Amino acid sequence: MTKRKLAIIVVIAVLSGFVLRGWMAGDKNNRQTAVEEKQQVWTCSMHPQIRQPKSGKCPICFMDLIPVNLEHTDSAERQISFSPQAVKLMEVQTTPVERKFVEAQIYMVGKIDYDETKVKHITAWAAGRIDRLYVDFTGIQVSKGDHMVYLYSPELISAQAELLSAIDAQKKIKPDSSELITRSTLLTLEATKEKLKLLGLEDTQIEDIQKTEQPADHITIYAPVGGIVIEKMVNEGMYIETGTRIYTIADLSEVWVKLDAYESDLIWIRYGQEVEFTTEAYPGELFKGKISFISPTLDPQTRTFKLRVNVKNQDEKLKPEMFVHAIVRSGIAMSGIVMDPNMASKWICPMHASVVKDAAGKCDICGMDLVTTESLGYVRADTPKTAPLVIPVTAPLITGKKAVVYVQLPDANKPTFEGREITLGPRAGDYYIVEKGLAQGEIVVTNGNFKIDASLQIQAKPSMMSPQGTEKPMPAGHKH
Numbered sequence: 001m002t003k004r005k006l007a008i009i010v011v012i013a014v015l016s017g018f019v020l021r022g023w024m025a026g027d028k029n030n031r032q033t034a035v036e037e038k039q040q041v042w043t044c045s046m047h048p049q050i051r052q053p054k055s056g057k058c059p060i061c062f063m064d065l066i067p068v069n070l071e072h073t074d075s076a077e078r079q080i081s082f083s084p085q086a087v088k089l090m091e092v093q094t095t096p097v098e099r100k101f102v103e104a105q106i107y108m109v110g111k112i113d114y115d116e117t118k119v120k121h122i123t124a125w126a127a128g129r130i131d132r133l134y135v136d137f138t139g140i141q142v143s144k145g146d147h148m149v150y151l152y153s154p155e156l157i158s159a160q161a162e163l164l165s166a167i168d169a170q171k172k173i174k175p176d177s178s179e180l181i182t183r184s185t186l187l188t189l190e191a192t193k194e195k196l197k198l199l200g201l202e203d204t205q206i207e208d209i210q211k212t213e214q215p216a217d218h219i220t221i222y223a224p225v226g227g228i229v230i231e232k233m234v235n236e237g238m239y240i241e242t243g244t245r246i247y248t249i250a251d252l253s254e255v256w257v258k259l260d261a262y263e264s265d266l267i268w269i270r271y272g273q274e275v276e277f278t279t280e281a282y283p284g285e286l287f288k289g290k291i292s293f294i295s296p297t298l299d300p301q302t303r304t305f306k307l308r309v310n311v312k313n314q315d316e317k318l319k320p321e322m323f324v325h326a327i328v329r330s331g332i333a334m335s336g337i338v339m340d341p342n343m344a345s346k347w348i349c350p351m352h353a354s355v356v357k358d359a360a361g362k363c364d365i366c367g368m369d370l371v372t373t374e375s376l377g378y379v380r381a382d383t384p385k386t387a388p389l390v391i392p393v394t395a396p397l398i399t400g401k402k403a404v405v406y407v408q409l410p411d412a413n414k415p416t417f418e419g420r421e422i423t424l425g426p427r428a429g430d431y432y433i434v435e436k437g438l439a440q441g442e443i444v445v446t447n448g449n450f451k452i453d454a455s456l457q458i459q460a461k462p463s464m465m466s467p468q469g470t471e472k473p474m475p476a477g478h479k480h
Contacts, residue, residue, distance in 0.1 A: 092448035110259035125200035128153030160215035277326035
């Protein structure tokens with residue numbers, strides 16, 4: 001064999017080796033790609049229930065299918081894992097579940113009204129003719145004892161005549177008169193005096209009649225209380241009957257603030273709570289009062305209930321019909337409202353919230369027995385055990401009556417989150433009270449939970465919008 005033939009054979013052998021290795025490598029890559037394609041699952045970003053073994057179009061919306069990340073398929077049904085970089089890009093934030101006393105702030109609006117217990121009416125105690133009205137227009141400030149009406153009354157003249165007759169009969173009693181006659185005469189005299197009092201005469205007026213022994217043809221009616229004349233119902237020269245209302249006087253040293261609270265706020269409202277409010281007339285000035293009445297019924301149209309707040313108004317800055325913006329701050333415990341420290345172990349009147357004492361007793365206003373503040377729905381906050389279990393309002397995803405939170409699992413190789421349905425109590429400010437489903441110290445997601453939920457939906461796992469997950473794909477082939 002010549003050297004030339006030998007060189008040709010060597011070149012052919014080398015080239016054959018390269019071709020063989022290339023073919024083997026290509027075959028290996030093709031087989032690996034086929035395996036990966038066989039294992040890959042494709043879904044629709046709009047309809048995660050669609051699961052296909054190969055790429056294509058969504059049969060519902062015709063969008064391009066996207067591959068499902070097989071990295072997460074080994075996790076539990078309600079769990080999902082991400083890389084630290086992905087968690088950072090998703091801006092996931094967490095916070096621990098904790099027990100602490102939180103505060104609910106209830107905002108309300110309302111207006112100022114007269115204190116009904118301090119509104120008095122001046123009425124005619126005897127029929128007659130009004131010869132003079134000393135207060136002839138509304139809005140005048142009067143004091144207790146000021147003269148208001150000058151009234152001519154035939155009935156009054158007749159009653160005075162009876163008094164003078166009784167006085168004359170008393171003078172005619174002789175020392176030797178029987179005890180029966182003497183006692184009867186004295187009783188008649190006292191009865192006539194009492195009759196004049198019932199007709200509106202003062203003791204001084206009756207004494208003047210006894211001294212002068214002359215009946216007065218007019219009676220002066222005086223103001224029973226001090227305040228503002230808010231109504232005048234008669235005019236001079238009118239004839240009136242017994243019981244006719246002449247004036248209405250309102251004492252503005254204390255007023256009522258009537259507020260509207262929503263039905264959902266009823267759980268935070270308690271009798272005796274302090275209320276702060278402001279008015280349009282005095283911006284920046286804060287007024288305070290106590291809740292003295294909670295309406296037992298709701299307005300069927302507005303779904304609100306009425307509150308009444310008693311407020312001291314010695315300088316009379318607050319005027320009836322003023323609009324107010326009020327706030328009630330309620331500290332929350334496990335079973336109710338945290339008692340104001342100033343009311344701890346106190347006794348309060350169930351009719352007058354301003355009457356609060358250190359010991360049991362009677363109300364100074366109405367004489368009712370005082371009751372403990374605990375009996376009105378307050379609770380103590382003596383130990384941390386009474387603090388409620390709370391989470392921030394941004395933690396739960398709420399749909400109807402269902403709430404879902406995402407809990408970060410400890411001791412995981414990479415950030416892993418688990419969806420969990422919980423039972424929420426009422427909202428208190430920036431927190432929700434947790435009734436069940438979480439334990440103190442667990443870590444819940446407060447930001448990025450929607451993104452985690454969306455990732456679960458794409459993988460057709462249980463989520464907020466799909467509590468049961470979606471059906472697993474059927475194998476390719478003929479389906480019945």
